[in-house]
Amino acid sequence: MGAAPAAEAAQAVPTTTGTTAGRPLAAYDVLSPDCPSRTVLRHVVDRWTPLIVAVLAQGPRRFGELREAVGGVTPKVLAQTLRSMERDGLVLREQTPGVPPRVDYTLTPLGASLAEPIAALRAWAEGNAAQVLVNRESYDRAHLHPEE
Numbered sequence: 001m002g003a004a005p006a007a008e009a010a011q012a013v014p015t016t017t018g019t020t021a022g023r024p025l026a027a028y029d030v031l032s033p034d035c036p037s038r039t040v041l042r043h044v045v046d047r048w049t050p051l052i053v054a055v056l057a058q059g060p061r062r063f064g065e066l067r068e069a070v071g072g073v074t075p076k077v078l079a080q081t082l083r084s085m086e087r088d089g090l091v092l093r094e095q096t097p098g099v100p101p102r103v104d105y106t107l108t109p110l111g112a113s114l115a116e117p118i119a120a121l122r123a124w125a126e127g128n129a130a131q132v133l134v135n136r137e138s139y140d141r142a143h144l145h146p147e148e
Contacts, residue, residue: 043088048073048081050118053107056091057115060106090114 028037043049048070055061055069067078082105085091090111096102107115 040088043084044114046081048077049085049090050114050121052078052081052085053090053111053114053118054122056105056107057112057119060104062102062104066105085111 029035030037030041032038051070051073052066055066061069063075063078063082066082067073067075070078073081082091082093086093088110089108092106092108094104094106096104
């Protein structure tokens with residue numbers, strides 16, 4: 001029988017980098033404070049990127065459609081996040097001439113590779129939200145208001 005999916009994924013991910021900022025880096029290690037993979041992880045799990053990936057995994061969207069689908073994000077923050085995702089190679093921004101110009105956002109292959117892990121995180125969050133809220137209330141009663 002073959003390796004487990006997680007083991008296969010781990011084997012498929014390259015860990016050597018060559019150089020970073022002119023110095024060799026033997027392996028990516030997100031637990032190392034100097035490793036560039038830490039900033040990649042920070043961008044991937046920020047407040048809005050997972051939500052944008054979840055929406056774009058369903059297909060291309062225009063800016064307004066993304067803003068509507070990702071509730072609570074301001075236009076400024078959405079634009080900043082999309083620019084950051086484009087810079088990281090996760091999103092492709094395609095502008096079609098016209099009045100007004102049409103701009104569509106799609107996931108790149110790299111961005112699409114995030115869809116499954118983000119879907120798993122989403123399923124976990126939605127499936128466990130009720131228990132986490134109960135735990136918070138219990139903790140707060142015990143630690144913040146012990147006299148109650």
